[in-house]
Amino acid sequence: MDILEESIETCRKDPGTVVFPDCLDQRVLAAAARLKQEGIARPVLVQSPFAVRQKILASRQQLACFTVVDHTSGPVLAENIDAFMALRHEKGKPVTEEAAQKTMRCALAASAMMIRKGQVEVGVAGNLSSTAAVLRAGIGLIPKKQKTISSFFLMISPKADKAYILADCAVVPEPGPDVLADIAVASAEKAKNLLRQEPRVAMLSFSTKGSASHPRAAMVREAVEKVRKQAPDIRIDGELQLDAAVVPTVASMKAPGSIIRGEANVLVFPSLEAGNIGYKMLQRMAGYKALGPFLQGFDGGWHDLSRGCSSDDIFNVAVLGLCMQRGAAVTPSARQADLPLNENRRSA
Amino acid sequence: MGKQVITADDIIKRAASGTKTLDYNRADVIITPGALDKIEELGLSFSTAPEASGEACSAAVSQTGALPAASQHDAVTEQVCRILKDKLGSAGAAGLEAVVAGVVASRLSAGPDKVQIPDDSTVTGFGGVSLIRGSRVLDREPAGSFPGNVMISHALRLHDDSPLSATYMKWEKADFSRTVEAPEISILVQGGMDLIVDGKTLTAEAGDILYMDKGATVEYHSDTPVLLACVSA
Numbered sequence: 085m086d087i088l089e090e091s092i093e094t095c096r097k098d099p100g101t102v103v104f105p106d107c108l109d110q111r112v113l114a115a116a117a118r119l120k121q122e123g124i125a126r127p128v129l130v131q132s133p134f135a136v137r138q139k140i141l142a143s144r145q146q147l148a149c150f151t152v153v154d155h156t157s158g159p160v161l162a163e164n165i166d167a168f169m170a171l172r173h174e175k176g177k178p179v180t181e182e183a184a185q186k187t188m189r190c191a192l193a194a195s196a197m198m199i200r201k202g203q204v205e206v207g208v209a210g211n212l213s214s215t216a217a218v219l220r221a222g223i224g225l226i227p228k229k230q231k232t233i234s235s236f237f238l239m240i241s242p243k244a245d246k247a248y249i250l251a252d253c254a255v256v257p258e259p260g261p262d263v264l265a266d267i268a269v270a271s272a273e274k275a276k277n278l279l280r281q282e283p284r285v286a287m288l289s290f291s292t293k294g295s296a297s298h299p300r301a302a303m304v305r306e307a308v309e310k311v312r313k314q315a316p317d318i319r320i321d322g323e324l325q326l327d328a329a330v331v332p333t334v335a336s337m338k339a340p341g342s343i344i345r346g347e348a349n350v351l352v353f354p355s356l357e358a359g360n361i362g363y364k365m366l367q368r369m370a371g372y373k374a375l376g377p378f379l380q381g382f383d384g385g386w387h388d389l390s391r392g393c394s395s396d397d398i399f400n401v402a403v404l405g406l407c408m409q410r411g412a413a414v415t416p417s418a419r420q421a422d423l424p425l426n427e428n429r430r431s432a
Numbered sequence: 433m434g435k436q437v438i439t440a441d442d443i444i445k446r447a448a449s450g451t452k453t454l455d456y457n458r459a460d461v462i463i464t465p466g467a468l469d470k471i472e473e474l475g476l477s478f479s480t481a482p483e484a485s486g487e488a489c490s491a492a493v494s495q496t497g498a499l500p501a502a503s504q505h506d507a508v509t510e511q512v513c514r515i516l517k518d519k520l521g522s523a524g525a526a527g528l529e530a531v532v533a534g535v536v537a538s539r540l541s542a543g544p545d546k547v548q549i550p551d552d553s554t555v556t557g558f559g560g561v562s563l564i565r566g567s568r569v570l571d572r573e574p575a576g577s578f579p580g581n582v583m584i585s586h587a588l589r590l591h592d593d594s595p596l597s598a599t600y601m602k603w604e605k606a607d608f609s610r611t612v613e614a615p616e617i618s619i620l621v622q623g624g625m626d627l628i629v630d631g632k633t634l635t636a637e638a639g640d641i642l643y644m645d646k647g648a649t650v651e652y653h654s655d656t657p658v659l660l661a662c663v664s665a
Contacts, residue, residue, distance in 0.1 A: 153581050
């Protein structure tokens with residue numbers, strides 16, 4: 085049983101609530117129907133109920149019974165406008181009622197507000213909306229755990245015997261050392277509550293431990309230092325080339341004494357192009373299953389899909405998003421968690 | 433139309449007109465035992481072979497459906513008795529007619545079988561007719577109690593080629609506005625609501641039927657729980 089299957093079983097024991105603002109889409113209806121029919125989650129669709137009904141009828145499939153919230157309905161809109169104006173007032177950036185109404189007539193913002201209010205646990209969008217729009221709604225309404233909002237992928241090997249967290253592959257194009265440090269800290273947490281392993285974070289570069297002298301490599305080294313100051317408990321090393329990060333024999337030659345000993349389970353890329361290319365290479369050329377992207381940095385589950393996603397992708401993000409939000413992707417006994425490093429080496 | 437019943441009187445008339453060979457299509461008529469006796473007595477014959485007795489037996493009740501009840505009972509009883517006599521000969525014939533008459537009377541008065549719908553079944557159907565248990569179509573446990581939430585049932589379309597489909601919509605208290613995308617008929621099953629159309633208010637009550645044409649702009653207002661059954665193409 086891989087992480088996804090274990091997460092499905094975990095959710096089935098205590099189904100959560102997932103909101104879908106981009107729900108006028110057959111892929112979302114199919115994913116939401118599956119979540120509901122399999123007893124994994126209770127989907128909530130945010131849109132006009134008549135528009136949703138039209139989509140259900142057009143699908144010509146036997147879809148589940150859905151709960152829909154019309155965010156433009158008078159009482160809902162009025163309540164959201166008041167809450168948004170109060171929020172902006174607290175932030176010292178007040179808005180007019182007209183501007184608040186314009187914002188809250190957007191299904192993304194209304195869904196983010198539901199997360200803020202604790203009415204739902206996780207929001208999944210981006211199948212129809214742009215990443216910028218999804219991020220804007222989240223940043224405007226959902227409290228943040230850290231300054232940087234970034235993303236990660238969970239990559240699972242074809243035999244499901246290896247899993248990695250890869251970041252950032254979807255959001256921050258050119259992170260500086262502070263932002264890269266934030267990405268590393270957030271991603272390390274995912275290894276704990278998603279992989280159920282102690283995080284071993286590799287900060288990737290084209291250089292290993294000063295083998296090349298270049299500002300880009302120096303930036304990565306600076307980010308490593310920042311993480312060590314911010315979160316001294318995190319096992320992190322860099323800058324490292326990929327082979328020194330994940331192949332113990334190479335690590336022993338290129339980076340002897342590295343704290344992660346070629347057994348990284350969190351790979352932090354120095355730029356978005358590297359991260360995006362890297363996850364696609366694992367997915368397309370090595371047959372890894374790519375689950376995500378998941379947004380990180382919000383104090384609430386808010387995730388952005390690719391517009392080319394499948395219904396299975398939507399289902400997977402909802403399931404893992406729920407588990408991450410609860411800090412328990414799988415039952416602790418189900419995984420070979422926190423193995424001593426030498427035992428992990430055999431399975432890596 | 434039921435089958436024509438040929439009695440002894442019919443045979444006598446045909447014989448009187450000089451007929452020696454009877455041209456009845458035996459699949460289309462019921463010939464009473466008295467008529468058969470008269471045919472034998474008068475030395476007449478048939479131009480076609482008799483239909484298989486098993487088929488005649490199984491079809492006896494349904495084939496006489498168009499006859500008045502008393503005639504139907506007599507005709508069926510005669511036919512079943514004749515078939516059984518053919519099969520049994522003289523043995524066991526005593527009292528046979530009374531037994532068969534009792535069975536036929538019982539069968540004819542029983543009416544159609546009543547279908548028992550299992551408690552866990554949402555849809556039951558056959559012969560192009562389906563019955564959907566409304567109480568099973570909507571969730572008993574909604575996703576949550578959110579202001580303005582509406583529960584929409586799955587589309588009730590039971591045949592892929594059906595041009596019609598239906599849904600239930602249920603809400604506690606809500607206001608909506610919409611432009612109707614396709615003509616639809618709704619039946620307000622429970623609750624009441626105001627519909628504002630072209631600045632005028634229509635108040636609908638439980639049991640009312642609404643027709644909405646494509647392009648109509650409608651505002652819904654309800655302060656009470658509403659259950660709406662909608663049918664559209």
